Amino acid sequence: MNIDDIKKEFPIFSNKVHNNDLVYLDSANSSQKPLVVVDRIYDFYTKEFSNVGRSVHYLAVAATNLYENTRTSVQKYINAKDKNEIVFTKGATEAINLVASTFGQKYLKEGDEVLVTELEHHSNYVPWHYLRKSKGIKIEFSEVNENGEVTLESIEKKITKKTKIIAITHLSNVTGAILPVKEITKLAHSKGIPVLIDGCQSAPHLKLDMQDLGCDFYAISCHKMYGPTGLGILYAKKKWLEELPPYQGGGGMIGEVKKEDITYGDLPNKFEAGTMATAQVIAFNESIKFLNKIGIDNIIKHENELIEYGQELLRKNNSVKLIGNPKNKGAVLSFTIGNIHPHDIATILDEDGVAIRAGHHCCQILHEKLGLVATARASLGVYNTKEDLDKLNSSINKCKKIFE
């Protein structure tokens, strides 16, 4: 599969937006879906549909096998040690809530500290805030520097004897900074502190290797990874899944149920209560295959070229200000244009078919730090090209004209 020609795998690009070709630069929000994934959903529902894990009839057995095949594919893709370390959730948000809730319940008490960063998405802050309210824990914030990065040092500075878990993003969805998560994990482990990584933005763009990273928890959003909506993944080391109490309760996650007491099922069932997102899990296998077919090295190379190119373009465009200048930068270009409000930018660009996002991108703390209410953000996917960035740039120029 030639990456320069990958747009044609995505049917959405044959549609027009306001009579223009779609220039989709909102992949950090959610990625478009290749045809293979959509076809898989279609075929599953029209030819093979059944619930998994419960019935013994033909369709149920086939569906269960397909469902578990995805678990194995994910395991391999992220190089987890055991397929039962892969838990399917409804999204990364649920994955993080699962950890915060169960870890908090079992291990956190008043005065304990959870260390996050100023870069965190609300999904990696609000769940910890709940524990602040319910248990009186403290939340510490590692500082972001003027390049929009969080360094190993700034993490180290905030670790205390009371730090019980470190929860950090792998790749900032605003500045694009890639955090030194492996080093942070090593440091944390040397002090006996487990690490949760919010991998929402890294998972579609970086090479994932859980055993190499060594982290304890890793949260992924499948819909940002060329997969269906309504699906996420929690990777967690087996010992944690064994030790943590279950999260939601219901069918499929139990052992024996009596009026007086209940025992729970084994991994990963213990954390997959109720009917799961069967069709989505099964289709996500195609997303993994799609990524493997292109090859993550090719994806990284392609996207790095785009980022370079895009940064260059925007830097040269006066009154455009790039937000963050990290050395290690992922597929995100956030910017402002003079005093033009980002929502106005987004609306005007949209007229040209250029889809970007404007707002605080669920990172109010970072925006407050930056002294900005909102930013405009162009984010990239495998299907983007230099022409897309050229169109972004010329549409920005139109926008500047309107507000001149």
Add this chain to the structure above:
Amino acid sequence: MNIDDIKKEFPIFSNKVHNNDLVYLDSANSSQKPLVVVDRIYDFYTKEFSNVGRSVHYLAVAATNLYENTRTSVQKYINAKDKNEIVFTKGATEAINLVASTFGQKYLKEGDEVLVTELEHHSNYVPWHYLRKSKGIKIEFSEVNENGEVTLESIEKKITKKTKIIAITHLSNVTGAILPVKEITKLAHSKGIPVLIDGCQSAPHLKLDMQDLGCDFYAISCHKMYGPTGLGILYAKKKWLEELPPYQGGGGMIGEVKKEDITYGDLPNKFEAGTMATAQVIAFNESIKFLNKIGIDNIIKHENELIEYGQELLRKNNSVKLIGNPKNKGAVLSFTIGNIHPHDIATILDEDGVAIRAGHHCCQILHEKLGLVATARASLGVYNTKEDLDKLNSSINKCKKIFE
């Protein structure tokens, strides 16, 4: 749309199972999907895909409108007072967990009682069990009678001054008993006790009217209602959604986020953290349209005929024993055949393309009460016909032969 001819709306029925026509009798587990629903998913992903609620570009705006349209359709379908009383979840299990967790957190303390029934699905017991563990509440069980019913009286008997919430199924997924939920709600409310109804099995088969029922919470599984997997609905009276604390934390559900504190968004956003199951919600609108097109009255009539017919057939078949004989019975036929283990029955029926479920159907407490480890269950959907039940019956006869 002629209900006797509805199978052709479901593409799965043009496939063979073990070279036989598929006789799908596992709809209580999950229903098959009409083509309109699958097509909607396909079209959305290939022509219109975007995340909702966050970006202001064309696709995002269109998707957001579609997403909210489903909320309005659901509101109308279940006759809720306000569209913001509809919360999308990943399933009924999550809907019940949401209520148990947030209600428990705010209103329950040691010694308080939650009243459930012996008919409950694990999804409506395990979440309450968590509160027993964490808060020391008690769980009381209203008894099922020899017909497999739970009566108003058996509920009344178990209500005490300490009963803080009643959580009951609307339609048993094992005996098919339809509970007098309206009367139970009235009784409960006369004592100031809120009522949660597990509507998983009723939602696809009965007329839903929240304002008439008067219940406080109602949980629905969309995948049992001819909709996509990975989607459920929590109906909750507005005052509850206002008073209860949020459940999962993350993007989209917040107001203002500061390092020291967080405020939450308004209804229903407060309970919809993170990226939701966008495509599934949008496609579910087609499920509702599909149900409306047939008309719930026609569905009820059709399914009642089938239940009558099926009961008659199985009653006449000696050594087949129907489980439960409720006066008001929904689309579920559970049975045993002599000493043949239900899993053997299911496997043998499957050879003929007859898909039923065997096991405890996530109702271990009921099975213990019945003195059975497992039962076989044939459950119905709009697409079933009398011929399906004839095939079930003749396949049962084959099975008996094998074990003669």
Add this chain to the structure above:
Amino acid sequence: MNLKELYQEIILDHGKNPRNLRKTDNFNKDAKGYNPLCGDKVHIYLKLNENKKVEDISFEGQGCAISMASASIMTSLIKGKEEKEVKEIIKDFLEMIKEKESLNTKLLEEDEKTKLMCLSGVKQYPMRVKCATLSWHTLISAIDKSQNEINIKSKEI
């Protein structure tokens, strides 16, 4: 009206030079509005005299061109009106933005209506409708003083 025209008009007229962007001295009613989705903020100050007439109205805030222009136009139309009249105008505007083709109120001059109709282009952009209506919802809550802070997300539009 296409969106770029909308931007031209509003920006020329109000976005760049918002009227009444200040804090009324001795205001006797006020309320804050916030749109958590885009971070728009507005604080409306109102001075009603003993006859419930708007003696002065002003606003502070930050936001996009549409929300600033909307607040600017609103404040300039509302001054001098009676509380009852203000409510009618708000209702008319919100209905127009939501569904109606035009404004029906007799309380505004034709040229005032034309100004307001400039904002109708946002109809096609539900997310931006919230920008256009934030100050109006906030004005309601200032008058009613039912809620101190209004959170636009709860509003239909």
Add this chain to the structure above:
Amino acid sequence: MNLKELYQEIILDHGKNPRNLRKTDNFNKDAKGYNPLCGDKVHIYLKLNENKKVEDISFEGQGCAISMASASIMTSLIKGKEEKEVKEIIKDFLEMIKEKESLNTKLLEEDEKTKLMCLSGVKQYPMRVKCATLSWHTLISAIDKSQNEINIKSKEI
């Protein structure tokens, strides 16, 4: 082998008249197995002599024809074997059920292997594989006494 044949053979041979369905007197090892999915339960009793030879083995339990037949066949094959041999047979059986075409062990006679191979028909029914393997996993845990109760769901097969 198609499934109905499978049912015929097993049922004729063991399902209806399970061997060793009782409780060994003076057993010195035992373990319980449970499949929460279908409610199958088995309790294996083992009497090893001083040479670690299986002097007696029996089981109690309830379950489907496949799980009962599997336990019955297993117990009749295992009697008289040494612990090490038992482990080899279990391993061979589990591998066969999971992926291999046939049984490789030299510790069983051809007719014993034929009996066991009857169970291979469940391969196409992963849910039922658990029925066929429950007693075998339970036997491992009886021998190892690592876990008292074994929960089949955790096992790959």
